[in-house]
Amino acid sequence: MLKYNNLSQRLLDADYAVRGRIVTRAQELEKEGKKITYCNIGNPHAFKQKPMTYVREVLSLLEYPQLLDKNISSLFHDDSIKRARYILEQIPEGIGAYSASAGVSFVRKAVAEFITKRDNIVANPDKIILTDGASKAAQTVIHAIIKNSNDGIMLPIPQYPMYSASLTMAGGLSIGYYLDEENNWQLNEDILTASYNTAKLNKLNPVAITVINPGNPTGAVLSYENIQMIISFARKHGMAILADEVYQENIYTDNAKFYSFAKVMDDMQISDVTLFSFHSMSKGYFGECGHRSGYLEIRNMTDDVFAQFVKFQSINLCANVVGQIATYLMVSPPQIGDDSYELYLKERNIIINDLREKSVIIGNELNNIEGISVNIPEGAMYAFVKFELPNVAKDNSFNPKTDEKYCIKLLEETGICVVPGSGFGQMPNTLHFRTTFLPPREQIIELVAKLKDFHHKYICQDF
Numbered sequence: 001m002l003k004y005n006n007l008s009q010r011l012l013d014a015d016y017a018v019r020g021r022i023v024t025r026a027q028e029l030e031k032e033g034k035k036i037t038y039c040n041i042g043n044p045h046a047f048k049q050k051p052m053t054y055v056r057e058v059l060s061l062l063e064y065p066q067l068l069d070k071n072i073s074s075l076f077h078d079d080s081i082k083r084a085r086y087i088l089e090q091i092p093e094g095i096g097a098y099s100a101s102a103g104v105s106f107v108r109k110a111v112a113e114f115i116t117k118r119d120n121i122v123a124n125p126d127k128i129i130l131t132d133g134a135s136k137a138a139q140t141v142i143h144a145i146i147k148n149s150n151d152g153i154m155l156p157i158p159q160y161p162m163y164s165a166s167l168t169m170a171g172g173l174s175i176g177y178y179l180d181e182e183n184n185w186q187l188n189e190d191i192l193t194a195s196y197n198t199a200k201l202n203k204l205n206p207v208a209i210t211v212i213n214p215g216n217p218t219g220a221v222l223s224y225e226n227i228q229m230i231i232s233f234a235r236k237h238g239m240a241i242l243a244d245e246v247y248q249e250n251i252y253t254d255n256a257k258f259y260s261f262a263k264v265m266d267d268m269q270i271s272d273v274t275l276f277s278f279h280s281m282s283k284g285y286f287g288e289c290g291h292r293s294g295y296l297e298i299r300n301m302t303d304d305v306f307a308q309f310v311k312f313q314s315i316n317l318c319a320n321v322v323g324q325i326a327t328y329l330m331v332s333p334p335q336i337g338d339d340s341y342e343l344y345l346k347e348r349n350i351i352i353n354d355l356r357e358k359s360v361i362i363g364n365e366l367n368n369i370e371g372i373s374v375n376i377p378e379g380a381m382y383a384f385v386k387f388e389l390p391n392v393a394k395d396n397s398f399n400p401k402t403d404e405k406y407c408i409k410l411l412e413e414t415g416i417c418v419v420p421g422s423g424f425g426q427m428p429n430t431l432h433f434r435t436t437f438l439p440p441r442e443q444i445i446e447l448v449a450k451l452k453d454f455h456h457k458y459i460c461q462d463f
């Protein structure tokens with residue numbers, strides 16, 4: 001039998017807290033009959049968020065095209081039927097065949113049109129690769145740009161741990177930079193510079209910087225000026241940018257607006273910084289995590305280099321074709337005049353408004369608990385919650401597992417499954433956990449009440 005010690009050290013070293021120890025414990029408790037509220041992962045359909053009807057109508061017709069020969073007008077919207085026919089004209093072989101490595105060409109074109117419409121900039125379909133979700137896109141980039149074990153990528157702290165885990169798998173180094181919690185988790189140039197200089201002093205080679213906007217786990221949305229600063233910083237140091245923009249539709253306050261890195265870079269007329277942007281159908285109002293659907297757009301790269309990224313994709317043949325079509329549907333939703341337009345709008349607004357309300361509820365309610373504070377999430381699906389344990393601070397026994405112990409106890413006492421801050425990284429001597437605000441509103445209110453009670457008991461060790 002293959003032994004643990006014979007596994008790749010890189011695999012053993014890779015850490016992905018979102019599905020780590022806490023979740024294993026939650027599953028054990030669930031088997032024993034305990035009711036668990038899984039707030040550890042941004043998986044909207046798992047919280048009964050409904051799929052967008054037009055997406056599922058078109059996909060159903062593509063999965064079973066024989067339906068198109070039947071009288072189905074009472075079951076499917078007209079535009080869904082038309083779209084399914086159009087898609088089958090584009091890919092007469094259907095969705096069961098491999099596609100070109102970079103993806104189906106009409107979908108790549110539609111993605112480029114989506115970017116142009118969103119940002120009012122030119123986008124080149126030939127520099128777009130359709131991927132099995134944003135994770136695969138990011139992993140492709142990380143594997144392609146890490147040349148040796150001195151190469152590293154600057155990652156936010158806190159970060160979404162797919163980045164550090166993938167970097168470990170690729171044999172590169174995470175070069176952390178702290179996000180500024182006091183300044184609503186924006187990036188700070190002095191902190192970036194200090195992190196870069198320390199890496200250089202240690203003979204590391206930072207080849208790129210990753211930015212997640214809107215943020216996971218922070219829920220923060222970066223300002224236009226902040227993005228300008230990041231682009232200039234990357235340019236100054238000859239680094240590429242990995243812009244994770246999967247939460248671009250998840251913005252909840254009028255004070256915040258999504259600006260893509262592509263747009264800001266275009267405004268700055270910068271053409272010598274390579275930009276990798278990721279988008280996904282797992283988030284937004286779609287929440288189609290299971291379809292593994294997304295894209296990678298690359299800017300400022302010569303064709304010979306881009307060809308290597310396509311070669312990388314070709315080693316996996318292509319992204320799953322249902323996912324590619326799902327991406328097509330994400331970037332080209334029903335338009336005014338379409339039979340399903342009203343329904344699309346209604347479903348979209350219900351989902352986004354519900355998330356907006358819950359972001360405020362969770363933010364305000366948590367801030368009302370003594371010893372707990374949080375920046376009210378402006379975007380994404382998470383709150384990164386700071387908590388204090390006076391007895392821990394007093395006896396100075398702070399250690400990285402303190403937050404994990406707290407989260408395990410929270411799980412065992414209340415059934416609430418959140419992820420300890422150490423899984424994302426946090427400032428030394430601070431404690432956090434990340435929770436989603438995806439559960440239904442009543443459950444969120446109940447969850448905060450339970451948390452309040454638990455936190456008090458935990459401090460008093462009153463169990």
Ligand SMILES: Cc1ncc(COP(=O)(O)O)c(C=O)c1O
Pocket residue numbers: 042132133134135136160212216244246279280281282289292293294
């Ligand atoms: C910041 C960020 N990027 C990427 C992903 C993964 O996206 P996908 O499902 O498209 O792989 C997630 C999932 O939670 C995420 O939070």
